[in-house]
Amino acid sequence: NAGVTQTPKFQVLKTGQSMTLQCAQDMNHNSMYWYRQDPGMGLRLIYYSASEGTTDKGEVPNGYNVSRLNKREFSLRLESAAPSQTSVYFCASSENRANTEAFFGQGTRLTVV
């Protein structure tokens, strides 16, 4: 049971570098999400995709872009990484946007130096 798979698990970037975080789910879910988790701030929504072909900004979208490549895959791109983007990033999916249960990946620990 793979569920939600994120790659990579760890990454160190230099300020100004770019990278893409990959996420795939095998549960045939319509909705997918990207969160960041910081100490004392909890989980904050960066972007979400309610269904294939749509994406919307969440609470903290600045500095990020997303692509819903197909129903399974939802990627998060940092075009020019900044130290403030050091965080743990989680991808999640749910059957639909209104579903109470979201399934999370294992997370990507990103450090920007």
Add this chain to the structure above:
Amino acid sequence: QKEVEQDPGPLSVPEGAIVSLNCTYSNSAFQYFMWYRQYSRKGPELLMYTYSSGNKEDGRFTAQVDKSSKYISLFIRDSQPSDSATYLCAMIFTSGTYKYIFGTGTRLKVLA
């Protein structure tokens, strides 16, 4: 003021204790209330959810919602060392603007 407030802990209790975890919220439009458990270096996983006010029980876990006070609780009976984790409350409303908000999490340690 944050829409959802949760005491970060840490909360340390002896094995077998009853644990009470709580969240308060400010937006009366929230309809569904969830509790997630997150082990260290893992993603959150849903424990249980409730709709509107009332209690819901699942094994050693009981979720309680008091909409009049804008207060939700998770009780863990006969706590075990394996319950040591961070517990996040979450709330959702879908009328008009969609919102799914997480609390900051309470770190729990159950001592053997």
